[in-house]
Amino acid sequence: QKEVEQDPGPLSVPEGAIVSLNCTYSNSAFQYFMWYRQYSRKGPELLMYTYSSGNKEDGRFTAQVDKSSKYISLFIRDSQPSDSATYLCAMKDVGDGLTFGKGTHLIIQP
């Protein structure tokens, strides 16, 4: 069983739709949860960072963490074509490097 599972997609939605991206994980030691956005041939860009369970909102983005279910989500409201990218979930314990999912390729259709 892989440590972090993420559906690679592609996920294609019309402009303006709400996008839901998800990851599951198996290591209960993970405490910090992040979402990165990566455009083709670019470095990952940190979007959201959360600690432990709960919700965090930043503009059109909302991150949710449910540690009891080992499940994290990223919601994007009012999606735009510029949101088309690969979204990577990542998580870690104190002092460790990040463990990444494989990424979900998101396409927002104009």
Added chain:
Amino acid sequence: NAGVMQNPRHLVRRRGQEARLRCSPMKGHSHVYWYRQLPEEGLKFMVYLQKENIIDESGMPKERFSAEFPKEGPSILRIQQVVRGDSAAYFCASSPGSPEAFFGQGTRLTVV
């Protein structure tokens, strides 16, 4: 405030040569991480360094790969005697010590 700087952006090496990848962290960041990304694969952790110390190298191949982060200058990821399987994008991330990590644009290594 410059971000994480990696160079070169693209590197071509023949089999058996050495590859040196450089990473300058963001100003004020003393923690550096290296990751490798293979086509269709996620980012894989390689090594975590602080100034002059290797903290965690559990993701580094046992042979041919080494990393350093000297007191002065950039962090270096060194790959000796490269093979075709080393072809990948190598990313560096830096952190001030908080869990958030900020990535550079990567070095794309091609072994021919």
